[in-house]
Amino acid sequence: MTYSEQFEQFWKLYPGRTNERGRVVKQDKLGAFREWQKLTDNERKMAMSVHPAQGKYTPDARKWLYHNRWEDEDIGPGTVEKTQLYPIKGKTCSKSGCRMPAVYHDTSGNYDNYACSEHMPEKVKERYV
Ligand SMILES: [Zn+2]
Numbered sequence: 001m002t003y004s005e006q007f008e009q010f011w012k013l014y015p016g017r018t019n020e021r022g023r024v025v026k027q028d029k030l031g032a033f034r035e036w037q038k039l040t041d042n043e044r045k046m047a048m049s050v051h052p053a054q055g056k057y058t059p060d061a062r063k064w065l066y067h068n069r070w071e072d073e074d075i076g077p078g079t080v081e082k083t084q085l086y087p088i089k090g091k092t093c094s095k096s097g098c099r100m101p102a103v104y105h106d107t108s109g110n111y112d113n114y115a116c117s118e119h120m121p122e123k124v125k126e127r128y129v
Contacts, residue, residue, distance in 0.1 A: 003029070007036050010047060014061045015054035024054070028062045035065035046070045085117065094118040 003011070016026035039047065050070035054056050059069065087101035093116035094102070100116030104124060115121070 001030060001033070003033050004036075006044065006048075007033055010036065010044070012060065013048065013051065014064075015051050015058055017060070018056055021069040027060050030061035032060070032065055035062050039065065043068065088114065091120050092116075124127060 011026070011029060012057040014023045014026065015030075016060060019025050036044065036047075046069055047065060052069065060065075063069075085103040087103055088105055088121065091102040091105070091114045092098070093100045094112075094114045094117070098116060098119060100118060102114035103117050104120040106113040106115065106121070117125075
């Protein structure tokens with residue numbers, strides 16, 4: 001069996017599963033290649049750039065390709081539907097002067113901090129807006 005160069009690259013990048021002895025195992029390369037051949041160019045690109053985390057439960061590449069699992073991974077802006085934020089009942093933005101309804105509740109500090117969609121931390125904005 002000759003695998004395409006692109007597939008070989010994917011195979012190399014794919015994390016594989018860790019077995020009981022801590023070794024990385026990658027199974028069913030041929031099966032994975034068959035799935036690979038069914039993918040569009042775009043899907044292949046996605047499969048190259050998004051991988052599951054390596055661990056005991058990493059799916060075999062074949063299954064992962066078969067189920068288009070990269071769609072489940074967080075792959076950044078434009079590709080994943082953002083989580084919707086809803087106004088928190090009875091709360092307004094903590095920023096002084098801002099009276100917008102709060103949609104974000106920060107519990108990491110010493111006191112409760114509420115923010116509207118304008119004033120929430122940039123990091124959070126990236127994920128939600
Ligand atoms: Zn605000």
